[in-house]
Amino acid sequence: MSVLPTIQIQNLNHSFGKGNLEKPVLVDINLEIYPGEIIILTGPSGSGKTTLLTLIGALRSTQSGSLKILDRELHGASSKQLVKTRSQIGFIFQSHNLLKSLTAWENVTMPLKLQPQMKNRKALAIEILNLVGLGDRTHYYPDNLSGGQKQRVAIARALVANPQLILADEPTAALDSHSGREVVQIMQNLAKERGCTILMVTHDNRILDVANRIIHMEDGCLIS
Numbered sequence: 001m002s003v004l005p006t007i008q009i010q011n012l013n014h015s016f017g018k019g020n021l022e023k024p025v026l027v028d029i030n031l032e033i034y035p036g037e038i039i040i041l042t043g044p045s046g047s048g049k050t051t052l053l054t055l056i057g058a059l060r061s062t063q064s065g066s067l068k069i070l071d072r073e074l075h076g077a078s079s080k081q082l083v084k085t086r087s088q089i090g091f092i093f094q095s096h097n098l099l100k101s102l103t104a105w106e107n108v109t110m111p112l113k114l115q116p117q118m119k120n121r122k123a124l125a126i127e128i129l130n131l132v133g134l135g136d137r138t139h140y141y142p143d144n145l146s147g148g149q150k151q152r153v154a155i156a157r158a159l160v161a162n163p164q165l166i167l168a169d170e171p172t173a174a175l176d177s178h179s180g181r182e183v184v185q186i187m188q189n190l191a192k193e194r195g196c197t198i199l200m201v202t203h204d205n206r207i208l209d210v211a212n213r214i215i216h217m218e219d220g221c222l223i224s
């Protein structure tokens with residue numbers, strides 16, 4: 001049996017602006033990423049990495065070409081279908097976006113709100129906080145955690161719903177080298193244990209070795 005790619009992109013183009021001001025940002029992107037792969041996407045500022053990540057994350061609509069995530073075509077998909085796809089993806093961003101008024105475990109349960117039928121959310125959140133080494137901080141508020149600890153809460157939140165795909169945009173940018181390394185190692189271990197695919201944008205040369213593949217982007221084009 002052949003394995004379906006988690007991400008399958010064919011002839012994807014994307015522009016910002018209209019008429020004379022139209023600016024192509026992604027040009028004829030073709031890419032396949034398979035379950036369990038850790039892919040790092042690098043490239044100079046403005047080359048289109050975040051735009052590609054937000055398209056893959058169903059955070060903006062696809063203009064032309066084919067973009068299949070978890071075997072669902074996003075080009076021409078309804079907003080309901082985009083929301084459904086988004087709910088199957090774990091997002092980790094540079095600024096962790098934790099809610100200050102919620103404790104670590106409450107922040108981690110946020111993605112589970114989309115699954116109202118799910119019971120024992122607290123136990124699940126605490127289990128995953130244990131996995132990222134924060135078992136003794138589950139009741140802390142974000143303001144009382146270090147940068148690395150906050151980022152680990154964000155990782156726990158991205159993983160709690162057991163997504164098949166994790167998208168991370170500069171997850172270590174705000175961290176010192178020790179915490180940065182720790183954070184990617186946790187991501188790597190969890191990817192291995194759970195078999196999910198990770199696509200990570202980073203300028204951080206210190207973490208390139210975690211990748212199975214490094215993809216470089218320049219002027220909107222992919223160079224493997």
Ligand SMILES: Nc1ncnc2c1ncn2[C@@H]1O[C@H](COP(=O)(O)OP(=O)(O)OP(=O)(O)O)[C@@H](O)[C@H]1O
Pocket residue numbers: 016017025043044045046047048049050051052
């Ligand atoms: N909403 C938008 N409207 C217009 N232009 C945009 C928009 N978002 C991004 N761009 C432009 O698209 C190009 C690619 O931006 P993008 O953020 O994808 O690059 P990047 O490779 O992620 O850069 P960085 O490494 O600095 O985050 C840039 O020239 C940017 O100015």
